[in-house]
Amino acid sequence: MWAIRRASTSLRNRGLKAGTARACLKLTPTASVEDEGRVSECCPKIYGRSPPLNTVQYHSGYASPNFIVSRRELSSQADARNTKEEEDLEDGFSELGTAGGENSDELISKSDLSVDDEDTEEPQNELELSDTETISTEKKSPKGGRAQSEMLKAILDAPDGTIRSTMDKWVEEGEEVKRSEISLVMHMLRKRRLYGKALQLAEWLEEKKILELTERDYASRLDLLAKMQGLQRAENYIDSIPESFRGEVVYRTLLANCVSQTNVKKAEQVFNKMKDLEFPLSAFACNQLLLLYQKIDKKKIADVLLLMERENIKPSPFTYQILISAKGQVSDIAGMDQVVETMKAEGIEPDIQTKAILAKHYASAGLKEKAEDVLREMEGENLKENQWVCRFLLPLYAGLGKTDEVGRIWEVCESNPRIEECLSAIDAWGRLKKVEQAEKVFEIMLKKWKKLSSRDYTALLKVYAHNKMLTKGKDLIRQMAESGCRIGPLTWDSIVKLYVQAGEVEKADSVLQRAMQQNNMKPMFNSYLLILNQYAQRGDIHNSEKIFYRMRQSGYASRSSIYQTLIQAYINAKQPAYGMRERLKADDVFPNKGLASLLAQVDAFKKTAVSDLLD
Template sequence: MMYSVSRLARRFCATLAAAAPAAIGGEAAAASVPKKTAKNQRSVYKKLSSLGKRGGKMEETLNQFTMEGIPVKKDDLIRYVKDLRKHRQPQRALEVFEWMERKEIAFSGSDHAIRLDLIAKTNGLKAAESYFNSLDLSTKTQSSYGSLLNCYCVEGEEEKAKAHFDKMCDLNLVTNSLPFNNLMAMNLRLGQPEKVPALVVAMKQKNISPCDVTYSMWIQSCGILNDLDGVEKVIEEMKADGGECRSSWDTFANLAAIYSKAGLYSKAEAALKSLEEKMNPHERSSYHFLISLYAGISNAPEVYRVWDLLKKGHPKVNNSSCLTMLQALSKLDDIDGMKKIFTEWESTCYTYDMRMANVMISSYLKENMYEEAEAVFNGAMKKCKGQFSKARQLLMMHLLKNDQADLALKHFEAAVSNQDKNWTWSSELIRSFSLHFEESKDVDGAEEFCKTLTIWSPLDSDTYTLLIKTYIAAEKACPGMRKRLEEQEIEIDEEMEGFLSKICP
């Protein structure tokens, strides 16, 4: 939605008219405003970057700049827009564009492309289509066409994406790998990896060489299809096409994951070594990925080696890094290593993260160490406010599997007393409790359990089926069960009818 021109905006019309197209304020403002201090002359980009931290309205801030005679350069605004988009703040980025439009700043084809993408993210695909259709033919460039294609692909609009792509081909706007990559990414998201190789063939027919992103998705598609021969052929072609320089982080990441899944650990490790050479040491996520994949191929020494590199490069180890390491050690069944990492984190953490406790609880229970798991849970309850739903469910599942239903019910009662409306019950836990009631022929317990479940959400067909099975096991009638199902709009299929006939004739 376009904002109306404010009174403050109209106040600067004369200044704007005199300004150069790429800046607002500039020399025109300098003629009537005293020389600025160094502080006032700092770039608008820096001031705008702090706006998100301080809060405030975009229009008021930009108008204040012009009122103070501070040059507002288009380059600064576009740079800030790109930053906002990168940090997933499309609405604020769009506000900058709307302000620029009110100031009659000319947009390039790439500017229109960015704005179109922001409109799609903020107002939806239809709004993006309308914006594209409103553009003059002179501004419908390769960038704007490509941006709309990307929108179609992101939304999974396969037919629209294909039609738009064909139109771009007719207009000779498909001259690089990007449009093909968009289609490939869409096919992978839609679960159609088999369509990727055909797009590579079509690309080559247009004399367009695959880029590193193309190779990465091509390899990924082969991996999904379990076509290891295809993976090897893509690698050979990639090497012939440009050697290692054509290989990106994503390429080796996909290779490592594919080989790991196939149990080809030596090849997976070779890919990880190549991956490490291309990683950005300033990005924690690079280390996280390596730790996870080394754990996936059961290489504990490499897990610890990368962990040491991470701590050396980023001495202030955050929650995400500790969580990654705990999950990796859990895969390796290294309970002693986990205990050490968890104890160190727990003693120094600024914010207690229940995800860490959940990993510890799960790993202890896997080793049948219930007391240790419960100790972690009790400690977490003293140090944070939750959420405890996953931890409680892990403990309850373990207790039910080990015929300790009484203790499991105590956790259940505690969860109910906490009245956590965000609790999400797993179907596995509901089934385990129901099996306990069925085996013990405890109709009253089952009914009370189901009544409590409705605090969070209505019972579904599966839960009613489990309840009815408890009645059948107890050989008890329930004349009102059919009416209950009808009131809850539960479909009574042939199987359900068979169960009902046994308890409410």
């Protein structure tokens, strides 16, 4: 553990200030929610009995190192073993619903370590939590595929808001409600991001008391509440959970949702609450803080590592992934390599996902040869036998501009591709502006799977948005609707990008607003931010404030980065921003250097040489 913390201080050699921390048992809530482009000057103090040790303050800009097509999963395996069995799942990801199990790791944001830089959601992260139910009992068809669930079919066919009556009818007709089928249905609803229907089903189960509920059931409902109705509603729900089921799994679920929504203050409060309740401090909880601070305040990473060292908490593979990613974000390649060496010294060999993170950051730092060496190592001697690796290689080679390599890797998959490989290929060809090739892959998907999901259509829609092909994008949206696909927040985000790239920000705004009203679903953070940026650039104060308000209404915590964009609208409009400092204070946002500079420009009462003369 000492070695890993020592590796975390390598930024000292980059001329950064050293701070002091103590081994901690409590985090004092941060007084500010900082933006990604700076280090907080208000680090929460960490208290304990141990003597102070030097730690480092991480200073960086935020460039989320998106790597792997994966999702935020409730107590799922962070390092996602890439076995053939997992890759043979319908959409290439395994539902590891062993919530709180000994081998489970984080409600991780793999989207924060994903391959697509444009999909950084706070992405709500489309940062997804998987169902807490285990699906080990999932029924299989004789051919090895998923057996059709009649309950799932009934719920999917049911109009929004009618799940309770649908399930009442299901019981009245004499159908059984089995835990194994409920697990499967919840799993599939989450995969389709049908969180509203999943929440209604969870509420119905709790009301009817047909099944004996477990802590994981309550945690699942809490997670869905956090997604659909916000953190406060989820936190309030805890009081209604029977005390015997109000355990660590419930609170770690709340903690992970706080992290996924980048609510620093609330995340630290929940972490402290878990300590107050005397839950054992786990790598899971620490990794959540690491994940949070990796995004908003890297200097606090060293404090968390010191805590882990003092509490004798062994780093998990995902701990190392976060640290590697944090080093890569600030282009500290030597520090990144040092973390890898420490990882190996602890007997943990980098897996494919970790290697993908390394390759991405080598490429970003201009070390293309090192990146290619890692990619060749990932590929191995026989790529056909390890075809599942192709989904990682395709976007990484595209990022290096290697059109020939993308074509070569796709040839390995083309005769019998899995869904994730197709999605990666569409993304890769889109990055290379090879729209026709991306369309050909999509046609292969249509022929092979007949019924595609909204996620599959959205992959091509992103390509059209990236290449400013508005007409084709509209045609695809119509095709998507005609196919019966449910259009949700991920698709809305692509539609917003499509219109924004075409210069039609008002259209993007109205589409997002109508979609939210019709579907009663929460848009992605990035969707709002794209529109806000456009209005701010125009100096459109009215519409900038409108989007800012909608973000607040949707439950997104105010952050320095959002305020910076909002203030930029006032600057571009050459108008003062009355009461802006008070608004920041009310939201517990501490102005950093960049934000303070912007505030000075819109201060209605600032003194200048001319104003002094006039006074």
